[in-house]
Amino acid sequence: MGRSLNVVNLEKSPEKATEKLLGITADEIESREEAADLAASLRKVISYHDHRYYVMNDPVISDSEYDRLFHLLEDVEDRWPDLVTSTSPTQRIGEKVSGEFPEVDHLTPMLSLDNSYDLEDLEDFDKRVRKLIGKKKVNYTVEPKLDGAGISLVYEDDKFVRGATRGDGRKGEDITHNLRVLRSIPLKINISELGISRVEIRGEVLIEKQEFKQLNKQREGRGESLLANPRNAAAGSLRLQDPEEVARRKLSAWIYQISYAEDAGGREVLASQFETQEQVIATLHKLGFKTPSEHLESTESAEQLLDICKDWEERREEFPYEIDGVVIKVNDLKLYDELGLTSHHPRWAIAYKFRARQATTKLMGVHFQVGRTGTITPVAELDPVEVGGVSISSATLHNEDYINNRDIQLNDTVLLERAGDVIPYIVKPIKEHRHGNTQKIRFPRECPSCGSALVRPEGEASWRCVNASCPAQAKQRIKHYVSKQAMDIDGLGAKIVEQFYEKGLLQTIPDLYDLDYDKIRQMEGFGEKSVSNLKKAVDASRGRPIRRLIYALSIPMVGADTARTLAESIECVTDLESSSREDLMKLNDIGSAVAESVQHFFDRKENIGMIKNLEAAGVQVCKSKEEREKKDTLAGLTFVFTGALESYTREEAKELVERRGGRAVGSISSKVDYLVQGTEPGSKLDEARDKGIPVIDEEKFLELLNE
Numbered sequence: 001m002g003r004s005l006n007v008v009n010l011e012k013s014p015e016k017a018t019e020k021l022l023g024i025t026a027d028e029i030e031s032r033e034e035a036a037d038l039a040a041s042l043r044k045v046i047s048y049h050d051h052r053y054y055v056m057n058d059p060v061i062s063d064s065e066y067d068r069l070f071h072l073l074e075d076v077e078d079r080w081p082d083l084v085t086s087t088s089p090t091q092r093i094g095e096k097v098s099g100e101f102p103e104v105d106h107l108t109p110m111l112s113l114d115n116s117y118d119l120e121d122l123e124d125f126d127k128r129v130r131k132l133i134g135k136k137k138v139n140y141t142v143e144p145k146l147d148g149a150g151i152s153l154v155y156e157d158d159k160f161v162r163g164a165t166r167g168d169g170r171k172g173e174d175i176t177h178n179l180r181v182l183r184s185i186p187l188k189i190n191i192s193e194l195g196i197s198r199v200e201i202r203g204e205v206l207i208e209k210q211e212f213k214q215l216n217k218q219r220e221g222r223g224e225s226l227l228a229n230p231r232n233a234a235a236g237s238l239r240l241q242d243p244e245e246v247a248r249r250k251l252s253a254w255i256y257q258i259s260y261a262e263d264a265g266g267r268e269v270l271a272s273q274f275e276t277q278e279q280v281i282a283t284l285h286k287l288g289f290k291t292p293s294e295h296l297e298s299t300e301s302a303e304q305l306l307d308i309c310k311d312w313e314e315r316r317e318e319f320p321y322e323i324d325g326v327v328i329k330v331n332d333l334k335l336y337d338e339l340g341l342t343s344h345h346p347r348w349a350i351a352y353k354f355r356a357r358q359a360t361t362k363l364m365g366v367h368f369q370v371g372r373t374g375t376i377t378p379v380a381e382l383d384p385v386e387v388g389g390v391s392i393s394s395a396t397l398h399n400e401d402y403i404n405n406r407d408i409q410l411n412d413t414v415l416l417e418r419a420g421d422v423i424p425y426i427v428k429p430i431k432e433h434r435h436g437n438t439q440k441i442r443f444p445r446e447c448p449s450c451g452s453a454l455v456r457p458e459g460e461a462s463w464r465c466v467n468a469s470c471p472a473q474a475k476q477r478i479k480h481y482v483s484k485q486a487m488d489i490d491g492l493g494a495k496i497v498e499q500f501y502e503k504g505l506l507q508t509i510p511d512l513y514d515l516d517y518d519k520i521r522q523m524e525g526f527g528e529k530s531v532s533n534l535k536k537a538v539d540a541s542r543g544r545p546i547r548r549l550i551y552a553l554s555i556p557m558v559g560a561d562t563a564r565t566l567a568e569s570i571e572c573v574t575d576l577e578s579s580s581r582e583d584l585m586k587l588n589d590i591g592s593a594v595a596e597s598v599q600h601f602f603d604r605k606e607n608i609g610m611i612k613n614l615e616a617a618g619v620q621v622c623k624s625k626e627e628r629e630k631k632d633t634l635a636g637l638t639f640v641f642t643g644a645l646e647s648y649t650r651e652e653a654k655e656l657v658e659r660r661g662g663r664a665v666g667s668i669s670s671k672v673d674y675l676v677q678g679t680e681p682g683s684k685l686d687e688a689r690d691k692g693i694p695v696i697d698e699e700k701f702l703e704l705l706n707e
């Protein structure tokens, strides 16, 4: 391979060694000697990263980079099998028991999964399986790969007696006390009915996305540090020493495997009680566990396997929890023994991993953005890097504490994450990469737009510009007011708002209803058509439901959900002027901070003046008759969406459905009442038609919703 690894001192700088190793491929190796050298280096470096990841909970490379190193070692060991050592990471589980909890032996080894980022490898997997068992066709199940922390549960005589982490695969940590507080883990299951008196069950503890958002919102409100991502938060929470705190973390357990079962006489009965993985999942579901049953599919065709994997990767955001891939398992349990295990993973399963959502890159600079309520947000300027197929050049740094707590500095190499609909953010700096050229980030004390002194209210994480006529804030408020989720004025993008603002056409929100269209007509880029469309869009916004108006007003701490709650409690927006703090706090999910913020907003003359001006311009500030009457319009109905709608993202549409008493699910089953055809019709359309499920378009959906 023409370059020696010896120059890199592994002990001194595992990061440098990592960088170097990441640039190597197995076919560059020319001799056995080189291979031995490379394998030894890889083992050391992988052990180092295992320690950072499993023990310190503080990885310094992204998962896909780790997997590249791991696969390189596998490749080398494949070509030179005599180089394999029993302590090689390919021969064991990298996680170790920490000593903070008592150790317990698993009833059967709890291993990892073979994995690949390459769909073609699935075809090889299928070929391998068929060859090993000498069959033409094999049936496989396809399950979501839940991105949480693995757990093992033991039930004896129907009672939950022990819960453990995976540990090193043989021994785990006894975390029974922490698992007992999870509502999704039944303390009693009726399994003796199946002739089973002792059973070991496997699954994953995670925090669902919605819960995770809520949890961080609460933590932010209490001034606590934010949890970086659901996976780390779940793994960390399981290891807390205080079960009450564990209970507050909103963890849930999802179960996907029975690994061992015996009858009253101590005889192993798993394979005689269950034929297939599908049956296992169905039984677990019936026993009261949360299972991925809603997303379980099965197929014999390798081609279809690939299709499902591709489809799920595209629809990754629809799952209520984070998934980092798809797990493919042989469906017939009788084949498990025949296929067997390596010391690292079973041969009857493989994980297809989705494209990475993390990457490392360089922090080139930081600028400070003024939000619509005056909040100052530091924004990282990055050396552009591709994450999950999108090039990212900026990311949020949240606030000053976020930067200081993580000690993020200019010129740092940083770990970046972009997960679905979340704004890309910096997870942390990789301090091991610092070479004395980094610089502390200086947080401004004056507003970058208007220059007035910033304040940081007690108990808040952010600095604010409190100048009521700060131009940056005014522009942001207008942009928010016209946005889709708010008053939805089409044709007024961020750039145009800026342009109108600079030209003096649009300084405040009520100006929207008094635009000088003659002037606009003469501006570059505007024609008769666009002006008339703009007029129409402005007109249409006058009749929006008041919850959207409340949201559109940019009241600090009032998001779309809170706006809806507020709207439900009043007739006219101006009623909020006289709502007392106590009144407000009686409402769902409204705490003292939000109540105070609402009061503060309605105490200010200029805000009341603005609402009066809007009313005078014909904007509906009181509920219409229809708005008053509509409630659970979708009660009992279940929807599937294919792609986003014109006016809502898929997330928003689902939320709407749930608020109207309906349900939105990710895949088609007999329970589904309507398929809503969005922007990506895809294969679901045919599936729905096959099953006789009505397909409706957006207009019809909105009608049902009674928007």
Ligand SMILES: NC(=O)c1ccc[n+]([C@@H]2O[C@H](COP(=O)([O-])OP(=O)(O)OC[C@H]3O[C@@H](n4cnc5c(N)ncnc54)[C@H](O)[C@@H]3O)[C@@H](O)[C@H]2O)c1
Binding pocket: 049, 050, 052, 053, 054, 059, 060, 061, 062, 063, 064, 066, 067, 094, 111, 112, 113, 115, 143, 144, 145, 146, 147, 149, 150, 151, 166, 203, 204, 256, 327, 351
């Ligand atoms: N960034 C780093 O430095 C670093 C270091 C070590 C490990 N890692 C990451 O961790 C991975 C290794 O961890 P791992 O051994 O847990 O492997 P893994 O996370 O790739 O997959 C195995 C695990 O998936 C879980 N799982 C989820 N859904 C499942 C389902 N439906 N059926 C069966 N199992 C399911 C199980 O807990 C199983 O043990 C690496 O591939 C890498 O991505 C990263």
Ligand SMILES: [Zn+2]
Binding pocket: 370, 447, 448, 449, 450, 451, 452, 465, 466, 467, 470, 471, 472, 473
């Ligand atoms: Zn300002």
